[in-house]
Amino acid sequence: MRKPFLQKALAAATSTPPKPFQTTFTATSSWPFTADRPASTVRPTRIAVLDSSFNPPTKAHFHLLKAATRIGCDAVLLLLATNNADKGQTGAGAIERLEMMEAMAMDAISNEKDDPALCQMAVGLTIHARFMDKAQPILDQYPTNTVQLSWIMGHDTMTRLFDPKYYKDVHADMAPFFEQCDVICSSRPGYGSRDEMMRFVEQSGYTDKVTLVDIETEGEDAEHGIEIKEMSSTVVRNAVKSKNWALVERCVLPSVRNFIEKNGLYNS
Ligand SMILES: Nc1ncnc2c1ncn2[C@@H]1O[C@H](COP(=O)(O)OP(=O)(O)OP(=O)(O)O)[C@@H](O)[C@H]1O
Numbered sequence: 001m002r003k004p005f006l007q008k009a010l011a012a013a014t015s016t017p018p019k020p021f022q023t024t025f026t027a028t029s030s031w032p033f034t035a036d037r038p039a040s041t042v043r044p045t046r047i048a049v050l051d052s053s054f055n056p057p058t059k060a061h062f063h064l065l066k067a068a069t070r071i072g073c074d075a076v077l078l079l080l081a082t083n084n085a086d087k088g089q090t091g092a093g094a095i096e097r098l099e100m101m102e103a104m105a106m107d108a109i110s111n112e113k114d115d116p117a118l119c120q121m122a123v124g125l126t127i128h129a130r131f132m133d134k135a136q137p138i139l140d141q142y143p144t145n146t147v148q149l150s151w152i153m154g155h156d157t158m159t160r161l162f163d164p165k166y167y168k169d170v171h172a173d174m175a176p177f178f179e180q181c182d183v184i185c186s187s188r189p190g191y192g193s194r195d196e197m198m199r200f201v202e203q204s205g206y207t208d209k210v211t212l213v214d215i216e217t218e219g220e221d222a223e224h225g226i227e228i229k230e231m232s233s234t235v236v237r238n239a240v241k242s243k244n245w246a247l248v249e250r251c252v253l254p255s256v257r258n259f260i261e262k263n264g265l266y267n268s
């Protein structure tokens with residue numbers, strides 16, 4: 001039922017001229033605003049944006065979002081890009097990824113009622129690879145200064161956010177981005193300690209624009225040998241390939257697990 005709609009959205013993103021940003025799912029018609037928190041320039045709505053390949057969405061992604069709502073984000077946007085700064089596309093197709101992102105959003109809306117900001121979820125599609133290019137077309141959708149974007153990412157991605165190789169002049173190019181956006185960053189096993197992450201932020205000169213968070217560990221997953229912070233889409237793809245469904249179930253939400261099996265993703 002949703003496929004023709006998503007195919008149309010993808011066609012709009014790849015047509016000439018392309019639609020630079022669109023939402024394909026929103027929890028409510030007024031998203032990201034609510035009756036209690038209407039569009040306001042006095043108190044802009046803070047949207048946590050998780051930009052990812054979602055190949056597939058994992059519990060680590062979900063817990064990054066929870067970390068963002070814990071520190072005050074009002075709503076959440078799962079963002080898929082038709083272009084990636086570094087990776088080619090293998091594994092699931094774009095439509096399948098959008099469907100899995102929507103499944104994750106529906107899971108949150110049904111099961112996370114005690115975290116109202118997490119239930120304010122949307123799924124979106126951008127054509128841009130770099131964060132500085134992704135931001136403006138999203139901001140353009142809403143009345144000026146009513147929305148603040150908080151980009152949530154792991155330590156590995158923050159390193160690339162500030163890597164001069166993506167820019168002509170990193171500070172000049174990033175200045176408009178940091179006027180309207182901030183970054184929420186989590187440490188990630190294999191990419192340096194929390195202290196190293198803090199030093200990296202200090203050296204970048206953007207201490208006031210980056211908030212460091214930690215992904216919470218659920219006892220259940222720690223008991224089973226893999227902690228949430230150790231999860232990645234690669235772990236899930238490899239687990240499906242080796243038919244380790246117990247590990248798949250530990251690393252993704254039930255709706256995503258069912259989607260992977262039903263659609264025969266990541267088998268080869
Ligand atoms: N376990 C994790 N801890 C902290 N950050 C994470 C974790 N998993 C993903 N992220 C962050 O989420 C964002 C999107 O991640 P991405 O889509 O690259 O997931 P991934 O699991 O690393 O994918 P893949 O395994 O396919 O490379 C990135 O900013 C990444 O740093």
Ligand SMILES: NC(=O)c1ccc[n+]([C@@H]2O[C@H](COP(=O)(O)O)[C@@H](O)[C@H]2O)c1
Pocket residue numbers: 051052053081083084085086087128129130131132157160161162163166
């Ligand atoms: N400098 C940048 O803005 C920059 C650098 C590297 C990756 N990215 C983006 O970060 C997101 C996550 O990247 P990966 O899927 O490669 O982990 C992607 O959308 C990618 O295009 C942005």
